[in-house]
Amino acid sequence: MTSQHTGEMPAISYNFAYLDEQTKRMIRRAILKAIAIPGYQVPFAAREMPMPYGWGTGGVQVTAAVLGPDDVLKVIDQGADDTTNAVAIRGFFEKTAGVATTTATTEATLIQTRHRIPETKLSENQILVYQVPIPEPLRFLEPRETETRQLHALEEYGLMHVKLYEDIARHGHIATTYAYPVEVAGRYVMDPSPIPKFDNPKMDDCPALQLFGAGREKRIYAIPPYTTVRSLDFEDHPFKVQRFAKPCALCAATGVYLDEVILDDRGGRMFVCSDTDYCNARQAEGHRGEMAAPVSSSGGAVLPHPTPLPHGEREQGDAPSLTLTARGAPEGAGEGPFGAEIAS
Amino acid sequence: MQTQELARGFVDPVFAAQGVFRAAMWALSRPGRPQELATDLIPPAPLSPEAAALALALCDYETPVFLDAALAAERAVGDFLRFHTGAPIVAEPGQARFAFISNPLNMLEFSEFSQGIPEFPDASVTLILQVASFVDHGFTLEGPGIKGRLGFGAAPLPEHFAARMAANRTLFPRGIDLLLAGAGQVAGLPRSVAVKEG
Incomplete structure (x- = not known):
């Protein structure tokens, strides 16, 4: 059914920022x-x-x-x-x-x-x-x-x-x-x-x-x-934060919180910055992680940050280089946050 | 019967209230650092424009308001606040959520006002003191919102101000919160701040 105008409706308007x-x-x-x-x-x-x-x-x-x-x-x-x-x-x-x-x-x-x-x-x-x-x-x-x-x-x-x-x-x-x-x-x-x-x-x-x-x-x-x-902690069990074994796979940042991204059904995975703005800014500055696309000759081209989707789904049409390098990723690349923490 | 003109409220209630609230919010977040509070209100004396702006931004039918003797003596002040905010004006300071003090020099003891209860320390009064000027010395402040220490002063302030504030601090988390309004600015002294002489 096509939307035919049945009369002039006023445009919906809200108070500033919705709340009264x-x-x-x-x-x-x-x-x-x-x-x-x-x-x-x-x-x-x-x-x-x-x-x-x-x-x-x-x-x-x-x-x-x-x-x-x-x-x-x-x-x-x-x-x-x-x-x-x-x-x-x-x-x-x-x-x-x-x-x-x-x-x-x-x-x-x-x-x-x-x-x-x-x-x-x-x-x-x-x-x-x-x-x-x-x-x-x-x-x-x-x-x-x-x-x-x-x-x-x-x-x-x-x-x-x-x-x-x-x-x-x-x-x-x-x-x-x-x-x-x-x-x-x-x-x-x-x-x-x-x-x-x-x-x-x-x-x-x-x-x-x-x-x-x-x-x-x-x-x-x-x-x-x-x-x-x-x-909160105890004297003999002081508070410790998670540590990651590897830097961000896209921008090579260390000391940041990383998300695990599942790449395929054969155990391929990568760890990337959870903070997309931080990661993109670093890539724009020229930082490159092990799975980042190489800097193009024209220079300055930045890959869109691959946002991790729930259950590790990947969007089709993502940068093919990700999939290619994933296959070659070393076994156990990037420790899980918690595993790494116990080891530390 | 004599009629008199009622002073107007905010020209733009939405954005004026938001601006005044933001000034009060930063004032309490950064104790002792006066924040800009520009307003074009012309409330009936002795209510100051800054105090009137805070009232219009924060008070409504949910917040009983107490006025000090000088403000209560002026009928136009009560009419102005009642008309623009709808807040009930109470004679008993202990019932008030906001109290407006035009003459801090001889104000009531803090203990006359609601200081909250241990389970609900937020059910306490916010005192709005009208001051003439702010300086950066006289008292030393420490506490949440302050990096290190901060010199602060304002005039006029109640007698034995540091002792009053120290007593208020010992009640924490109960206690009263102060907003000092004047000279186009507002400064906050929340209950979490430690105030010392010098």
């Missing part, structure tokens, strides 16, 4: 209290958003309340600018707020993130908004909200230390690799959202303002700039 002004005020008040009490989860009246829970409704509401017309927005999902969640949220704010967007970490004034902190060091004028699924770090140890609230009020975090100790008793090391609990400003134990523990040290003394929004759970919390954030 009263909702924004309510969220803004929660943000101010969250900043004043670092790491404490402020309850707020989260609204239903035009996207399902689990797609970042908390982060979106925080971004909508903070966003101004002069902001430059960057949205990442597991470090990538071009995955579904990131593209959808970026499009949402382009449509409802008309703000400028970017993929460059250094150009952004506001970065909404799902489960990563950019590799590029953040600056004082930036705001990092995290999407949080379960804000309560004690939730899987104590399901009752009334009890966890008491535990926070009494600064009683023995449960969490028992949990980490049980990791050591069972595995010989602290096996928590993401959503690794932190203590903020020496008081509240906080869930940093499911970022890899690799990113935990970046939260400490960070010049940027960090805001956390959990939509379904209706909580907002914050870490002001230059705040002490300590990952």
Whole structure:
């Protein structure tokens, strides 16, 4: 059926950044209290958003309340600018707020993130908004909200230390690799959202303002700039981040968080930067990893970053050089993050 | 019956409120570093334009507001706030979520205001103090949001200010949060900040 005009419909328009002004005020008040009490989860009246829970409704509401017309927005999902969640949220704010967007970490004034902190060091004028699924770090140890609230009020975090100790008793090391609990400003134990523990040290003394929004759970919390954030550990089992045996296969970066990309059904795989902007910028500067396309004679041609898809699917028509070199990849090229960590 | 003209609110409510909120947000994120707060409001005296801008940006029917004696004495101030924000104006300071203090020199004790409870420390007041000027000395600040230490001062401030703030800090995570508004700027002193003389 073709769409015939049955009458003049007004164009759909939204208030700036979708939310109504009263909702924004309510969220803004929660943000101010969250900043004043670092790491404490402020309850707020989260609204239903035009996207399902689990797609970042908390982060979106925080971004909508903070966003101004002069902001430059960057949205990442597991470090990538071009995955579904990131593209959808970026499009949402382009449509409802008309703000400028970017993929460059250094150009952004506001970065909404799902489960990563950019590799590029953040600056004082930036705001990092995290999407949080379960804000309560004690939730899987104590399901009752009334009890966890008491535990926070009494600064009683023995449960969490028992949990980490049980990791050591069972595995010989602290096996928590993401959503690794932190203590903020020496008081509240906080869930940093499911970022890899690799990113935990970046939260400490960070010049940027960090805001956390959990939509379904209706909580907002914050870490002001230059705040002490300590990952919980024990004297004889100090906190350690994941290490990778090999550098990024595309940009040869070391000391960054790598994603595993399955290349075929014969064990071929590669490890590439999870932060696509960082990886692309390094390739543009001429850094080449072992599986990167050679620099073309015309110079400056940069391959699009192969974003890892769920279940290791690869898009057809990707750079053929990837497949070719994959076949020749040495057995066990690139240790898995966790295997490498145990070995270290 | 005498009628009087009501001072107008924000010309552009959406973007003005956003700008004022961002100034307050950075003020609390960077304690003791005054942030630009430009506003063209002309509220009834003795309510200052900066304090009025914060009220219009943050207050609504959910936030009971307390006014100090000088502000409460001026009926136009209450009318202005009631009309533009819809906030109930309360006489009991302990019920207020926002309190506007035009004369910090002889303001109430912090303990008269709501300081939250251990399970919900956020259920506390935000005090908005009208000040005339900011300087970078007088007090030393330390805490979240401050790299190292920072010199800070403002005038006028309540008597025994450092002692009051120290007492407020010992309540942490309970306590009150301060926004100092004046001279086209706003500075924040959240409960997390440690304030010392000198």
